[in-house]
Amino acid sequence: MPRDRDDSQRLIEAVASAVGAERALWICGRGSKTFLGPAAVGDMLNVSDHCGIIDYHPDELVLTARSGTPLTDLRRTLAAHQQMMAFDPPMFAGEGSLGGAVATGLSGPGRPWYGAVRDAVLGVTLINGRAQPLKFGGQVMKNVAGYDVSRLMAGAFGTLGALLDVSIKVMPRPLFEATRVFAIDRDTAHTMVVAWARSPLPMTATCHFGDALHVRLSGTEKGVRAAAAQIGGDEFPHAAEFWDSLRDQTHPFFGGGRCYRTVLPPAAAYPACEGEWLTEWGGAQRWLRSSTPRGEVDAALRRLGGHATESRPSAERQPLDKGVLKYYLRLKDAFDPKAIFNRGRLFDEIGQ
């Protein structure tokens, strides 16, 4: 497998030929997230050979890499300079590419404090549905020239174009971290976490599951120690593995059975759904293991200002707002008039 290769010419030609034949393409990087939502139809456009870091200046906090670059390569390179992708994208089964991370828009346990994938995206080169390679955004932090097409690609599931390369803002790794653990029930934990989030503590992740609350603190050593003394709890020794297991869904909670990802205003009460909860993001992301049908879960979430998606297995589409759908379809048409890319993945183009 190549580590540094520009495969863009082949990809542009493949898209051009698909456009000419009006044949759908299923964009695939490392294939680690194909289980999210319905499978795309059409021929596979394999971008995994289009890989390698194009530009990385640690002083600038900016990295540009081809979309097929494995996340493991990026993490290794950044770690060598004490830097990180703050949005901390998941690596399901230890895999994942930069393009896939951007297209699916998934972020790790630090998301409320460090930002999401879209917050870190600074620029992209993409192939649109006219087989044109287009460059949007750039390699600088502040850029308001033209519509923010780069960020629009985050979470679009490849339906607006095939990413060729992405520039992201990277961040210094915290100089020091500590995770505190508390033996505490769900509702007490929720109240505590909501109160802490309102105060200037260096909190960067939370997780409540069963009767344990874990809280990660990140910053300078003195700052973290002082904050740890302030919030209490016990030191938790295996912190890095623990947070990674949530990010990559290797934590035992995720091991089989129907599971929903629910998103709520962080202080919102728990919906009255039967099942087992695992709560992250200071209350803003709560996983629910439950046999309750999806419609009921989603309805309960919507009453509280949130929404639910099936996490795995998840052949179902995301619930899209009907009022906005008209504009989604027009946007799709503006980028991909023949609906070549990832048809069926985000919505049913033909059925609308």
Add this chain to the structure above:
Amino acid sequence: MSHDPAVLPRLRSILPPHCIITDPQAKKPFETDGLTAVKQIPWLVVLPESIEQVRAVVRVCREHRVALVARGAGTGLSGGARPAADGILLGLSKLSRILEIDPDNRIARVEPGVRNLAISEAAAPYGLYYAPDPSSQIACSIGGNVAENSGGVHCLKYGLTVHNVLGLKVLTIEGDELTLGGATLDTPGYDLLAVFNGSEGMLGIVTEVTVRLLPIPAVKRLVLAAFATLQTAADAVGKIIAGGIVPAGLEMMDARAIAAAEAFVGAGYPTDAAAILLCELDGTHDEVEEQCAQVVRVMRTAHATELRTSRDDADRERMWLGRKAAFPAVGRIAPDYYCMDGTIPRARLGEVLRAIAQLSVEFELAVANVFHAGDGNLHPLILYDANAPGQLDRAEQMGGRILALCVRVGGTVTGEHGVGVEKLDAMCGQFAAPELEQFHRLKAAFDPAGLMNPGKAVPTLARCAEIGGMHVHRGKIAFADIERF
């Protein structure tokens, strides 16, 4: 110009008389925004007092095909709110209610005319604030901030408007009311929040904004460092960031900006320095103490000639004063100045500043540089005298050259002020024809009739072809017959 005679009676049926301005003198305050060199009296000004009235105005514009330009507080710096001569200017400043502060969910829900600073003031009793702080924050409105994706001096750590807006309600020209995002951290589907932030009023009218609030940091401290050359100051910035610190703010001023600021407010800046850096650190007490010590260490090894650390908040405010007053201070040393807004990869700073100095000689116009050094956003202020024949033209030409330079080193023509009408030509140098076409298609997805803020933000291909600055793609120019603006 003939106007549709049915429009005014319809507006009068939906808006009270004091909300419609037709008198030429009374319309004058709306002829320009913060880019005062660009002026245009609109056909009509409407100042609705409710969302219902906004809806009705949008309906009239749609049905009579009248151009609609939204305006917040009019502090924008790129002519984004310049009225259309035959259009309606929609002032949203009366929609200024703070609808909700929800401290537990750390959000504020506000109408578009609420001033930026008013959000932080309303959140302060809960120990929270709204982070983006454009220099006009005392006056500018949140709706305008969304339209421009406004920045400020704390972007490196806290991001731009797009990073701090969780939800929007927008009204499209077709009358659809869209709810984008909300109180949650994500919603399914396309990230239209990202598209609307910075869309310069081209896609829809913002009728409500939900912003995230942050806990007010326990401690803030400012380190001031002086340097004998611009290059050593620029190098120090890289070293601070490479050392693992993300300061809340990291600003640079050159000798001319320092001298102007000193003469204006007397902030105590060293006037013999070629550049100063202002580095603000915030967080908990222990954290700030450690970071401060590290920054001082780095500055010293980076050959700072003088170092000062704020003793308390009052001292910190005093030290910021010179930077915050830099623009008006420069306004005192020249009759007029033209503020540029390029962003560059920071490593190219020394080279770009040298090139700007050469341009200054070539065009015989002085330049003062104020720089958001942490995020590479450069504000060269070109000094000129509008009453001296030819100087405005020279200033604009020189500005164009500076922006082309920013693009050439891998940067952008606008970091935080927007394209508006000011940088349409510069956009031709930054984007190729297929990219501009893609922008136009995106616009058409929301506003197929092209009634919203026409002629802003994205140049037509014909305009680019005419100025010769466009990358012509495979020798073809699409849309060559489209109206130039």
